Amino acid sequence: MFQINENYLKLQGSYLFSTIAKKVKAYAENNPDKELIRLGIGDVTLPLAPAVIKALHSAVDEMAVRETFRGYAPDLGYEFLRSAIAQNDFARRGAKIGIDEIFISDGAKSDSGNIGEIFGRENRVAICDPVYPVYLDSNVMDGRAGEYLPESGRYSRVIYMPCTEENDFLPRFPEEAPDMIYLCFPNNPTGMTIPKTELQKWVDYALSVGAVIIYDAAYEAYITEEGIAHTIYECEGADRCAIELRSFSKNAGFTGTRLGYTVVPKNLKCGDVSLNALWARRHGTKFNGAAYIIQRAGEAVYSEEGQRETAEQVAYYMRNAACIREGLEEAGYTVYGGVNAPYIWLKTPGKMTSWEFFDYLLENANVVGTPGSGFGPSGEHFFRMTAFGTYENTKAAIERIKKLSI
Numbered sequence: 001m002f003q004i005n006e007n008y009l010k011l012q013g014s015y016l017f018s019t020i021a022k023k024v025k026a027y028a029e030n031n032p033d034k035e036l037i038r039l040g041i042g043d044v045t046l047p048l049a050p051a052v053i054k055a056l057h058s059a060v061d062e063m064a065v066r067e068t069f070r071g072y073a074p075d076l077g078y079e080f081l082r083s084a085i086a087q088n089d090f091a092r093r094g095a096k097i098g099i100d101e102i103f104i105s106d107g108a109k110s111d112s113g114n115i116g117e118i119f120g121r122e123n124r125v126a127i128c129d130p131v132y133p134v135y136l137d138s139n140v141m142d143g144r145a146g147e148y149l150p151e152s153g154r155y156s157r158v159i160y161m162p163c164t165e166e167n168d169f170l171p172r173f174p175e176e177a178p179d180m181i182y183l184c185f186p187n188n189p190t191g192m193t194i195p196k197t198e199l200q201k202w203v204d205y206a207l208s209v210g211a212v213i214i215y216d217a218a219y220e221a222y223i224t225e226e227g228i229a230h231t232i233y234e235c236e237g238a239d240r241c242a243i244e245l246r247s248f249s250k251n252a253g254f255t256g257t258r259l260g261y262t263v264v265p266k267n268l269k270c271g272d273v274s275l276n277a278l279w280a281r282r283h284g285t286k287f288n289g290a291a292y293i294i295q296r297a298g299e300a301v302y303s304e305e306g307q308r309e310t311a312e313q314v315a316y317y318m319r320n321a322a323c324i325r326e327g328l329e330e331a332g333y334t335v336y337g338g339v340n341a342p343y344i345w346l347k348t349p350g351k352m353t354s355w356e357f358f359d360y361l362l363e364n365a366n367v368v369g370t371p372g373s374g375f376g377p378s379g380e381h382f383f384r385m386t387a388f389g390t391y392e393n394t395k396a397a398i399e400r401i402k403k404l405s406i
């Protein structure tokens with residue numbers, strides 16, 4: 001008789017955004033007259049930029065001609081895209097990343113879920129609490145999390161780093177030394193970020209305890225303030241301890257088109273084993289590349305028009321962020337984030353639980369957000385709203401929330 005991977009039985013409930021989608025669908029079916037505004041999942045609403053569309057069309061045309069048709073992509077991704085990335089995302093920021101340290105993928109979600117495959121089961125994992133659920137769930141699936149403890153809502157082998165109002169939503173070094181540390185800045189879900197000087201301390205800490213940092217920089221395009229690193233490789237020594245995950249979803253609207261990449265520096269080693277070589281082996285064996293046309297679209301993001309047009313999109317979403325932040329503050333809410341990130345993290349009113357507030361908002365304002373407790377126990381009594389809606393809907397949602405009598 002075959003056996004299953006029993007670690008899957010340790011997962012709690014369904015994936016957060018699937019649960020929300022089901023709840024919202026049920027509400028919409030029972031209330032067909034209500035116009036819902038969805039500010040829950042961080043999915044973009046603006047169409048792809050004209051420069052990206054142009055590149056897509058021309059790549060599609062190439063695929064129709066024998067001489068320019070492309071089959072399988074190279075293992076690491078096309079060099080034209082990896083060169084554009086190395087130059088624009090790293091060299092321009094003073095970080096030296098070689099094109100053979102960049103692995104093109106179909107997005108940061110897959111990479112953040114898959115990266116665990118090159119690490120041992122016994123590693124102790126440290127995550128922020130609250131956290132993007134993929135880091136935790138994928139470690140549960142991989143058998144690294146231990147047992148679920150219902151009384152605390154935590155797993156026995158995971159090291160939780162609470163990010164709360166008391167510590168400005170910045171994790172502190174854990175008491176037990178971890179082997180793998182997941183960091184995401186600008187942060188999902190809190191919308192807060194970390195000064196470069198503080199990030200440098202995490203790099204120094206990881207080097208001193210022999211840990212690897214898995215750094216999710218999917219939201220770097222939303223950084224507006226000075227003194228914040230756009231890539232962890234701006235920090236000294238990060239090439240010896242950090243893997244960085246990047247996405248085209250949030251900076252260029254590729255949520256439905258799928259494109260991302262992971263940087264595994266050659267200097268990152270476990271003893272004399274290169275993690276770059278391990279990830280290359282994994283990538284070559286299990287992944288057949290992002291589509292050529294999508295990689296061409298990604299390349300266009302780095303063109304002059306692409307950079308201008310995608311910056312305009314980011315500015316559009318940041319106007320939404322300001323609208324949410326300021327509107328909620330006027331309505332008396334305590335609000336965080338939304339300055340260097342497209343997420344606003346608000347405190348639920350009157351000590352409502354996160355899910356109580358979710359239901360309340362859905363039923364009374366027909367606005368969908370994300371319950372903070374879905375991101376971890378320290379997210380309880382918080383609620384996340386995304387700035388990725390249309391401006392009109394965002395404004396309307398805030399007007400509706402302002403009218404509520406809580």
Ligand code: MLT
Nearest residue numbers: 040041042043109132188
């Ligand atoms: C979110 O809402 O947290 C994001 O959309 C999740 C993701 O990017 O996968």
